[in-house]
Amino acid sequence: MTPKPLYSSSHLTLLLFTTATLTHCTMASTNFAQCLQDIKQGKFGPNAGxxxxGRPVPNLSLATAVPYEMCLxxxxxxxEAFTWSDFSNQFSAWLLPWLALLSQLPFGANDKLENFVGVVLTVGSPVLAAYSAALTVLNGRWxxxxxxxxxxxxxxxAIRALSSLQQAPIELNLEWEVLLPSLIVLPENDHWWKDLLEHLNYTHTWSISAATSIAWVFIAYIFTVVDSLSDVLQGVExxxxxxxxxxxxxxxxxxxxLQISPxxxxxxxxxxxxxxxxxxxVATPTGTRRRAASVSNHYAIFLRxxxxxxxxxxxxxxPIYNYARLFSWTAxxxxxxxxxxxxxxxxxxxxPVASEVEWLPNDRNGVMRDENRIGTSFEVIAYCLSFFPRRYQWGxxxxxxxxVASALALILQWGTAGAAIFVVWETPTRGLGCRSGSYxxxxxxxxxxxxxLLLSSVLSRYSTFEYQSxxxxxxxxxxxxxxxxxxMSVFIRRLGKIIAAANAVWILATCxxxxxxxxxxxYxxxxxxxxxxxxxxxVIQFNPEDLDPMRSAWIGGVFLAVGSAALYVIFINISINPHIPSSLKRE
Known part of the structure; x- marks a missing residue:
């Protein structure tokens, strides 16, 4: 599937926001290096450094940091004043590749607004995006x-078609009792399953564009990590x-x-x-088979x-909305x-389906004969209904x-965000600050x-339960x-999306x-x-003894982030494409 372009208004908003921020920073006049020199010269008293x-120094000439209140x-x-070279280098190396990679996400809604909301949800809640992807793989195994x-x-x-329909709001028509059993039993409906599977057999998977984007991001990340570790003290802020x-x-x-190919x-x-x-x-009371379209406009499986x-x-x-279809799809x-x-x-x-005929043995290839699969509508229904039906409200x-999907999503989110928090936390001045707090x-x-949104899906499912007393x-x-x-489901879902939109703006603003x-x-x-x-x-001036702890923290952060991402990818690769017995593939 060809990726849908994002709203041009989002780019305009980001441009205006960036311009306003840079204008404000350019007008700033704080110079910490000069400030530290003034303090060392005793312009603000003997205890200013x-x-x-954070310990007092015996001689102001040894001062390398300033107490917060004195700093004000x-x-x-x-x-400090905005520096274009620093901004452009860091923005193009660390953030721009990720924004470009967003175009490789599968959208599919064929509506620009819905696709844009999908991107906002993904950026605003990576936990939700990772949860839906992991859930899709787990559903395929289930x-x-x-x-x-x-x-x-x-x-x-049926296995392949239903697995491919995880992204679709499918419903079953159980009021017309004969429709679904006919779809399963009648030999004429072999073409229904075959035709459905053939038309669903398209892919949104690896392409030159996708592979190039991923390679670009991965290589850029490796190069920038190596570059930053080689000169930790350069432009640390x-x-x-x-x-x-x-x-x-x-x-x-x-x-x-890309591997799931939704x-x-x-x-x-x-x-x-x-x-x-x-x-x-569809089977009829007389035993003949007729096109369902000639009997009514109702079908066994349809879209909501x-x-x-x-x-x-x-x-x-x-696909990010697979979280909302879990219960209905499972049912x-x-x-x-x-x-x-x-x-x-x-x-x-x-x-056989017909109660008054004898069973005919399978042919030499082990394929069931069509004569065993023909009967009246009542016989077709009875053939598929169990004496002890299992009903699951939730699935x-x-x-x-x-x-399992939640655990994987949380590990991925907090592994990457935790690495970012740890890196900034361990960069002097150590502790919770604006950067680590933002992450x-x-x-x-x-x-x-x-x-x-998970709670919303649970409440939505509960609201559909039938109860008779x-x-x-x-x-x-x-x-x-x-x-x-x-x-409450509708209210909570809308609240979650509002928070996701605010969070997406927040992370872009933070960067x-x-x-x-x-x-x-x-501050x-x-x-x-x-x-x-x-x-x-x-801390304004770093000492040589600060270098090794900072580099160790940054290396640890890289391993934490890469490790959590690798764990997620490994799980997807292990769990995807479960084994299906070869006896079923002869169809």
Missing amino acids: VDNS IACGEGP IVRRFSGSTYPNTYR VNGQAVGSVWLWLLPIVVAW KCDSIRVADALRRANSIAY EDDSSLHNDERCTS AVEEISGYFHEATRRSHLFQ SGVWGRII LIYASLSTIVWAL RDPRETQKHRIRASFAGT IFQFSAFFDRC CDSSALGLGAAKAFN
Whole structure:
């Protein structure tokens, strides 16, 4: 699928914001080097200077740092002057490649606004993006296990087709009881499964453009890391070492989606299902088979098209919304697999669909004869219905998949963001400051967005539960609870998206502030946020003994970020494309 271009307005907004920030920084006049010289000359008293541990020095000439409160008096509250060379070098090396890599994310909504919202959600909540990708892989493994033991014709095609429909808001028509059993049993519907699978067999996977973008980002990251480690003390206040780590989550997510190759183009998915449904057959009470389109406009499997705000995220085919389709998709798969299992059980007992005929042995290739799969509508329905049907409100194994996907997403987010926080924290003045605090806020809000949208999907599912009781009052109470859950689901989802949008702006602003020296001011450089105004101090001049701890911290941060990203990629590679028995692939 060809990547959709992002909104041009987003680029304009970023440009205007950057221009305003740089203009403000350019007008600043703080010069910490000159300030330290004035302090050493005794212009602000004998106690104005300290060492890099915050301890008083016996001689002002030995001062390399300034207490925060004295820094405000001697140096001023503003940032140091903006330097274009530092900004351009750091911005182009550490941030620009990541922004370019966003174009390789799969969108598929065929609507610019929906695609833009998908990008905002991804940047605003990497936890949600990583969770949806991991969940997609886990669902693919689960569906293979769910169909294990079924050998009825089209089992393999059903596994592949339903796995490919994770990005689609599929629904089952269970009111017309004969539609779904006919789709599974009737030999004429072999073409339905085959046609659907063929039209879903398109890929959004590796291409020269995607490989080039990923290679560019990876090589740029390696080069900039090596360059920063070779000269730790050069431009430390505007260095992008932490920025590279905080954005590293994007690389494994893009790689994961390229390997998964989600079928997320809404037009192509809808067209594939429409083409297949046009050739679907349905059994009749007389035993003849007719095109479903000639009987009614109802089909066994279709796409949700209602305009309810409760299902907005389910209807959007962008893969990041797979979190919202988990419960509905799982319920549909379980219903279909249950029919396949029951049909398989009866066929193993040599029971044909028609109750008044004898079972005909399979042909020499082991393929079931069509005569065994023909019957009246009542016989077709009975052939697929189990005496002991299993009904799951939430879906079997769904909570286990949620836990595993959540753990992987949180490891990726906090491994990369934690590396950025650690790098800045261990850069003098050590402690929680503007930079580390900004990354901490970003990771925290990302986690909150994921938690809110996950809760929203749970409430949305609960609101669809059916409950019947002999006591009308209990039934009415359930309806009230379900209605309230639906309302809260919509509210929480919208709140989560608002926070995600704010968080996306926040991380972009943080990176620009980092490169433009906006954070290079007394408050931020003194780590006053964590140390407090009374104990904070601003390290202006680094000593040789500061070099090794800083380099060790930066190397540790690189390993933490790369390690968490590698762990995620390894899991995706191990879990993707689960083994399907070769006996099913003969279809």
